[in-house]
Amino acid sequence: xxxxxxxxxxxxxxxxxxxxxxxxxxxxxxxxxxxxxxxxxxxxxxxxxxxxxxxxxxxxxxxxxxxxxxxxxxxxxxxxxxxxxxxxxxxxxxxxxxxxxxxxxxxxxxxxxxxxxxxxxxxxxxxxxxxxxxxxxxxxxxxxxxxxxxxxxxxxxxxxxxxxxxxxxxxxxxxxxxxxxxxxxxxxxxxxxxxxxxxxxxxxxxxxxxxxxxxxxxxxxxxxxxxxxxxxxxxxxxxxxxxxxxxxxxxxxxxxxxxxxxxxxxxxxxxxxxxxxxxxxxxxxxxxxxxxxxxxxxxxxxxxxxxxxxx
Amino acid sequence: xxxxxxxxxxxxxxxxxxxxxxxxxxxxxxxxxxxxxxxxxxxxxxxxxxxxxxxxxxxxxxxxxxxxxxxxxxxxxxxxxxxxxxxxxxxxxxxxxxxxxxxxxxxxxxxxxxxxxxxxxxxxxxxxxxxxxxxxxxxxxxxxxxxxxxxxxxxxxxxxxxxxxxxxxxxxxxxxxxxxxxxxxxxxxxxxxxxxxxxxxxxxxxxxxxxxxxxxxxxxxxxxxxxxxxxxxxxxxxxxxxxxxxxxxxxxxxxxxxxxxxxxxxxxxxxxxxxxxxxxxxxxxxxxxxxxxxxxxxxxxxxxxxxxxxxxxxxxxxxx
Numbered sequence: 001x002x003x004x005x006x007x008x009x010x011x012x013x014x015x016x017x018x019x020x021x022x023x024x025x026x027x028x029x030x031x032x033x034x035x036x037x038x039x040x041x042x043x044x045x046x047x048x049x050x051x052x053x054x055x056x057x058x059x060x061x062x063x064x065x066x067x068x069x070x071x072x073x074x075x076x077x078x079x080x081x082x083x084x085x086x087x088x089x090x091x092x093x094x095x096x097x098x099x100x101x102x103x104x105x106x107x108x109x110x111x112x113x114x115x116x117x118x119x120x121x122x123x124x125x126x127x128x129x130x131x132x133x134x135x136x137x138x139x140x141x142x143x144x145x146x147x148x149x150x151x152x153x154x155x156x157x158x159x160x161x162x163x164x165x166x167x168x169x170x171x172x173x174x175x176x177x178x179x180x181x182x183x184x185x186x187x188x189x190x191x192x193x194x195x196x197x198x199x200x201x202x203x204x205x206x207x208x209x210x211x212x213x214x215x216x217x218x219x220x221x222x223x224x225x226x227x228x229x230x231x232x233x234x235x236x237x238x239x240x241x242x243x244x245x246x247x248x249x250x251x252x253x254x255x256x257x258x259x260x261x262x263x264x265x266x267x268x269x270x271x272x273x274x275x276x277x278x279x280x281x282x283x284x285x286x287x288x289x290x291x292x293x294x295x296x297x298x299x300x301x302x303x304x305x306x307x308x309x310x311x
Numbered sequence: 312x313x314x315x316x317x318x319x320x321x322x323x324x325x326x327x328x329x330x331x332x333x334x335x336x337x338x339x340x341x342x343x344x345x346x347x348x349x350x351x352x353x354x355x356x357x358x359x360x361x362x363x364x365x366x367x368x369x370x371x372x373x374x375x376x377x378x379x380x381x382x383x384x385x386x387x388x389x390x391x392x393x394x395x396x397x398x399x400x401x402x403x404x405x406x407x408x409x410x411x412x413x414x415x416x417x418x419x420x421x422x423x424x425x426x427x428x429x430x431x432x433x434x435x436x437x438x439x440x441x442x443x444x445x446x447x448x449x450x451x452x453x454x455x456x457x458x459x460x461x462x463x464x465x466x467x468x469x470x471x472x473x474x475x476x477x478x479x480x481x482x483x484x485x486x487x488x489x490x491x492x493x494x495x496x497x498x499x500x501x502x503x504x505x506x507x508x509x510x511x512x513x514x515x516x517x518x519x520x521x522x523x524x525x526x527x528x529x530x531x532x533x534x535x536x537x538x539x540x541x542x543x544x545x546x547x548x549x550x551x552x553x554x555x556x557x558x559x560x561x562x563x564x565x566x567x568x569x570x571x572x573x574x575x576x577x578x579x580x581x582x583x584x585x586x587x588x589x590x591x592x593x594x595x596x597x598x599x600x601x602x603x604x605x606x607x608x609x610x611x612x613x614x615x616x617x618x619x620x621x622x623x624x625x626x627x628x629x630x631x
Contacts, residue, residue: 154564
């Protein structure tokens, strides 16, 4: 630090000012070297941990028939509400079904609902958002109004309303989640398109005489893929939470199909809650762990794709 | 400012009309009509079709769809919400009965999450990059990842059953007169409901505070020799809080969504619990009204947020 020589006598203020300046410069250094580097390192490490947990749970569900020694559906009246043992790793439920097997098979359906609805709503949202964001005009106006209508409902109220109208089934649930979820990703894709619409390469393509669909989907969409990927992961997490909540209420996937939420449904009974912790605690922990891992992946993706989000 | 309010109202009203129409249309598509819900299924088959038709005519069900919609919506505007299919109770009475419980729970959760979230977010921003900050970030992540009802179940097991500190659920018992009597019943549902929102507010407050601290006026305040805590609290926190308050308005749908499930877990006698049982028993008139009113609540909240932002930030209203 080079200072102009002070010719007047130093005052108390000078000392105070020096201390302030020292503090500012030292904080700047820390922010650059320590904070950001450590933060980035840690967030990537969390994303990595998240990915490993995600992969383990997915693979275990996928290979459920190989891993589970029991059938998830068949009741065993000789082993009702047994605590965890060597035979039944997570114990059995009130009709003697093996909970470990149910958690594995349930994971298949829950992950299918979460991931499937997220991908479908992303597909719809991106197809509409990318085109209408680029072209604008009446198409854009209509799409915007429709999404506003969907988004003025609290999500769970709309979901339950549609459950009341369409009835309860696995397919209906995916359709309902897609209908309620496309708005968010549509808006994001549209906003992204609006911001890159006036860029020079787009104008160049237009002047070459390329059609709007080709410019929008082939040349502009790849530049919006980062936030879209982040959005897909985060909405997968949200849909899995919603499926669990709905099935817990008994209004999601029909109770005959094991899903994470349906297994938790048993815990509405206070006696089960109090006496048979193994029926609901491992499933709840599995859902939490899975959603946490997906959120970590989403955060890692965001940091990796969007430098402005760091800090 | 007046033109801005008028503009926002003009876009709001058609929205409400369209949504009410869609809700009515949706429930029109459900199997059965009011008559088939009023008569027990075993008696329905043996009834004379002409009598049924007569009953339909007398209830106005024979009229064209748009006429029926008009009758329904003009009734709603005048405060006639119709009757629940379960027991024929007027829906307005159900609302009056259940709404205070839901409002009590929601406001408690809103209060907790706003205070806790902005304090934790500020701490996180001030200690940016430290172990505290990263610990809080991970805790926040846990908060949005663990299903709220699972939190609720664990809380019931630990605090109500094992430790016996708080009641398992419910809101009032005979002999409860004042708010203080039922406060123990409120504590757990309100805390559990606030978790997800606290995590959201915390995350937002952190980035908002970081943004505020990087502004020039903070540097000016520091260079004046102001103590660090005064810089943070008087200048940083105050400026950072404004967008956080705006965020809370937008969080209303999340709050309503959360309370639907939490009311079920804690047997809290609010609108959400009523809504779930209405969906279960296919009580369509009630489902319809709850959906309509939740949309109204969301739209009005976003209107208020917009007006607040316009008051705070002149650029918003002048841009219109």
